Amino acid sequence: xxxxxxxxxxxxxxxxxxxxxxxxxxxxxxxxxxxxxxxxxxxxxxxxxxxxxxxxxxxxxxxxxxxxxxxxxxxxxxxxxxxxxxxxxxxxxxxxxxxxxxxxxxxxxxxxxxxxxxxxxxxxxxxxxxxxxxxxxxxxxxxxxxxxxxxxxxxxxxxxxxxxxxxxxxxxxxxxxxxxxxxxxxxxxxxxxxxxxxxxxxxxxxxxxxxxxxxxxxxxxxxxxxxxxxxxxxxxxxxxxxxxxxxxxxxxxxxxxxxxxxxxxxxxxxxxxxxxx
Amino acid sequence: xxxxxxxxxxxxxxxxxxxxxxxxxxxxxxxxxxxxxxxxxxxxxxxxxxxxxxxxxxxxxxxxxxxxxxxxxxxxxxxxxxxxxxxxxxxxxxxxxxxxxxxxxxxxxxxxxxxxxxxxxxxxxxxxxxxxxxxxxxxxxxxxxxxxxxxxxxxxxxxxxxxxxxxxxxxxxxxxxxxxxxxxxxxxxxxxxxxxxxxxxxxxxxxxxxxxxxxxxxxxxxxxxxxxxxxxxxxxxxxxxxxxxxxxxxxxxxxxxxxxxxxxxxxxxxxxxxxxxxxxxxxxxxxxxxxxxxxxxxxxxxxxxxxxxxxxxxxxxxxxxxxxxxxxxxxxxxxxxxxxxxxxxxxxxxxxxxxxxxxxxxxxxx
Numbered sequence: 001x002x003x004x005x006x007x008x009x010x011x012x013x014x015x016x017x018x019x020x021x022x023x024x025x026x027x028x029x030x031x032x033x034x035x036x037x038x039x040x041x042x043x044x045x046x047x048x049x050x051x052x053x054x055x056x057x058x059x060x061x062x063x064x065x066x067x068x069x070x071x072x073x074x075x076x077x078x079x080x081x082x083x084x085x086x087x088x089x090x091x092x093x094x095x096x097x098x099x100x101x102x103x104x105x106x107x108x109x110x111x112x113x114x115x116x117x118x119x120x121x122x123x124x125x126x127x128x129x130x131x132x133x134x135x136x137x138x139x140x141x142x143x144x145x146x147x148x149x150x151x152x153x154x155x156x157x158x159x160x161x162x163x164x165x166x167x168x169x170x171x172x173x174x175x176x177x178x179x180x181x182x183x184x185x186x187x188x189x190x191x192x193x194x195x196x197x198x199x200x201x202x203x204x205x206x207x208x209x210x211x212x213x214x215x216x217x218x219x220x221x222x223x224x225x226x227x228x229x230x231x232x233x234x235x236x237x238x239x240x241x242x243x244x245x246x247x248x249x250x251x252x253x254x255x256x257x258x259x260x261x262x263x264x265x266x267x268x269x270x271x272x273x274x275x276x277x
Numbered sequence: 278x279x280x281x282x283x284x285x286x287x288x289x290x291x292x293x294x295x296x297x298x299x300x301x302x303x304x305x306x307x308x309x310x311x312x313x314x315x316x317x318x319x320x321x322x323x324x325x326x327x328x329x330x331x332x333x334x335x336x337x338x339x340x341x342x343x344x345x346x347x348x349x350x351x352x353x354x355x356x357x358x359x360x361x362x363x364x365x366x367x368x369x370x371x372x373x374x375x376x377x378x379x380x381x382x383x384x385x386x387x388x389x390x391x392x393x394x395x396x397x398x399x400x401x402x403x404x405x406x407x408x409x410x411x412x413x414x415x416x417x418x419x420x421x422x423x424x425x426x427x428x429x430x431x432x433x434x435x436x437x438x439x440x441x442x443x444x445x446x447x448x449x450x451x452x453x454x455x456x457x458x459x460x461x462x463x464x465x466x467x468x469x470x471x472x473x474x475x476x477x478x479x480x481x482x483x484x485x486x487x488x489x490x491x492x493x494x495x496x497x498x499x500x501x502x503x504x505x506x507x508x509x510x511x512x513x514x515x516x517x518x519x520x521x522x523x524x525x526x527x528x529x530x531x532x533x534x535x536x537x538x539x540x541x542x543x544x545x546x547x548x549x550x551x552x553x554x555x556x557x558x559x560x561x562x563x564x565x566x567x568x569x570x571x572x573x574x575x576x577x578x579x580x581x582x583x584x585x586x587x588x589x590x591x592x593x594x595x596x597x598x599x600x601x602x603x604x605x606x607x608x609x610x611x612x613x614x615x616x617x618x619x620x621x622x623x624x625x626x627x628x629x630x631x632x633x634x635x636x637x638x639x640x641x642x643x
Binding site for chain 2: 116147
């Protein structure tokens, strides 16, 4: 951070001083002081139904957070708001301290470092596994650049590394549509990781996986925490127990409880919501 | 098509090379250099027919780029084809000079309307280079504007198809009006010369015919480059899972806009090559049925294969030339039946059928 400061206390490229001993770079993630994701008072309604109701939530840098909650609690809508797919009616959403997510489009949000895995695995079924990773990899995203793009050896190495990480190195040339359900989930996770995101949003990542695959996924996520921040939405409580340090329970569009899995499971209101009165 | 589809196998390259030599070297020689009474003589009817079908093949290729690879089914590509044709037709009309029926300095239809001077948009069209520029720019800009608003508003699927259909229909109605300044429902015809050469001379016809073949070949190679580039893979990914592409950080709008505009420009060039060969351009080229026919050629040949649509355009038009002469009443029934059969039984068109047959014979994957 050695950008020169002009007289009126701004960096030359227009960023303001934070007063926190370093300069803010416009358009860059700054999570050096606290949370990587900061949602405050977010409300989203669809035809009068409040999918999110004054939701406030923060995720710390390098944290692995599990989000649970009954159907319709607003988990997917929350991810839609973070990734720009749905616009919040009110409230603020910040990525780091400088990036206002409510003012960015989907592509910009991804480029700034938020990767998302959908509930239903969505990979490019007609493309080979290798090509899926190639398309997801960080690179210039303009039409012109892709028309003349050639894969360099560094990129090939990164794809090879990712293939190994997601254990699909033997299927590199197969069309992704021929993979098993669990393998597609892994491929999609690989497509996120190769983008080197700072924050990963994972919607039911182990749905449809065998027990063995689930265990490996848990291992993978635990190894990622620290380097990346992860937000995992999951129904499989055994899986949550394997990875969770901190759990947030959503109910009717807002946070019902937050804490360790034990604390949450013994919370009276949580029991009420899940089991009925 | 899956990624295992190769562009192209050795035998396809060989077949294309032989075909190119046959069409671009042998046929012109048999037309120009052989005595008319010889059995080897190729008639000017045949040259014109093949030239016309090659124009349709360029159009089908343009359609394949947007429909096959980007999943955008345009039912209005006829408008780009016709605009390219009209743009070059203006040059051909100016080339008539004072040799028209009324020996006036303006085209005959303007005499008919009692117009003494050319409207502003006709200025400069006497220059060959300027009219070529118009051939590219007019369809290109229309496509760019239309595409920008349509893709930005995320209009897709059947809605987009209907709007493109409306676009070509509206353009047809506009061009039907005499006041629009493009000859009303008669359009442009009675061309005399191009670049100073008589347009009916066999040498001129052969030159335009060969140019059409070269443009077709060039368009095929350009298309091949595009669909095998990373851009082409992104485009196919948009077709298959657009939201995933967005969440990979791409902006699908600019990707669609590029191929859409390129396709419109190719269609316009095809139209410009078509007009001097058939000798007429009128608003019926913009009729919705014509645009639907383009989609049928593409579907018959096989989407997302590049050569399939060319094959489809050739076969359907050859059948059309034969059937409209021998059984004029049944052509539309045939076309309708063809569309139903292809949709139901040949979702990958003739190319899909061919590769399925080959797989059955060799038993292998490739």
